[in-house]
Amino acid sequence: MSKAAVAEAFSRWQAANPHPVTELEYETPFQLLVAVVLSAQATDKGVNLATRRLFPAAPTPEAMATLGEAGIAEYIKTIGLFRNKAKNVAMLCRQLLERHAGEVPRSREALEALPGVGRKTANVVLNAIWREPVMAVDTHIFRVGNRMGLAAGKDVRAVEDALMRRIPKEYLVDAHHWLILHGRYVCTARSPRCSQCIVRDLCQSPDKTGADATPPLPDSAH
Structure with a gap:
């Protein structure tokens, strides 16, 4: 062209x-980050069905870290690769708490250092939350x-x-x-x-x- x-x-x-706007449902940057991690090889519709149950139960990194890998897996078991994704999300929450005071970092480098977060996921978060081009x-x-x-x-x-x-x-x-x-x-x-x-x-x-x-x-x- x-x-x-x-x-x-x-x-x-x-x-x-x-x-x-993104078709993923979320209320906070943390929830968007988790939703995008869950969306790998899954549809936004399928992710939304799972997070409508997950996010009310664990809306913050602290709550989700407390829920733990097994607890997260129970909420997302309808999504493909749910066991590995539950592991990544649990680790991601711990790292957010330990390294970023529970906040989603704004830099690509810091985002890509989180478990389950690659370049595509980092770009989605940077674009949707901070309107970066x-x-x-x-x-x-x-x-x-x-x-x-x-x-x-x-x-x-x-x-x-x-x-x-x-x-x-x-x-x-x-x-x-x-x-x-x-x-x-x-x-x-x-x-x-x-x-x-x-x-x-x-x-x-x-x-x-x-x-x-x-x-x-x-x-x-x-």
């Missing part, structure tokens, strides 16, 4: 959804970037870097949400809804009715 086409695509997404590339954004010709790349970091270069600065803060929503509800992996796409005329991919030519997503992006 040309620079003009990229700018036009984001202009249209902004007009259609001026104030996009960063790009958390998940399976949807990886697919959309490659399929549309918006930001081609063989791995997640390549797509992230390309998006950061190509998206006009005035759209960067909300770009992450627009791209995820587009990939989740319109430019889906199978049978994308091209007839409903508001940027169809800008897309560099032919209409998808069969095989998807997008390269396979590395495991680290799920």
Whole structure:
């Protein structure tokens, strides 16, 4: 896509959804951090169903640390990989209390040092809580970037870097949400809804009715 086409695509997404937000449910930065950790290889809907029970029982790092790994696992057992996620969340809570006075750190380095937190999770938190212009590339954004010709790349970091270069600065803060929503509800992996796409005329991919030519997503992006 040309620079003009990229700018036009984001202009249209902004007009259609001026104030996009994450679909994960949370009330505090800590709860968002936990929700994003739980969302790895799981749907936001599935995570929300679990955290609607978990967060009232353990709304803070102190309460969740007290709940412990086994207690957390009971609340999130409907989510994939729940045992490993419960272990990470329990350790994460202890580290928040020991190293950050129970507060979610604002730096990427400190976030990525927490158990279960990688670059994508750190970027989600930095963007959603502090409105930093960063790009958390998940399976949807990886697919959309490659399929549309918006930001081609063989791995997640390549797509992230390309998006950061190509998206006009005035759209960067909300770009992450627009791209995820587009990939989740319109430019889906199978049978994308091209007839409903508001940027169809800008897309560099032919209409998808069969095989998807997008390269396979590395495991680290799920």
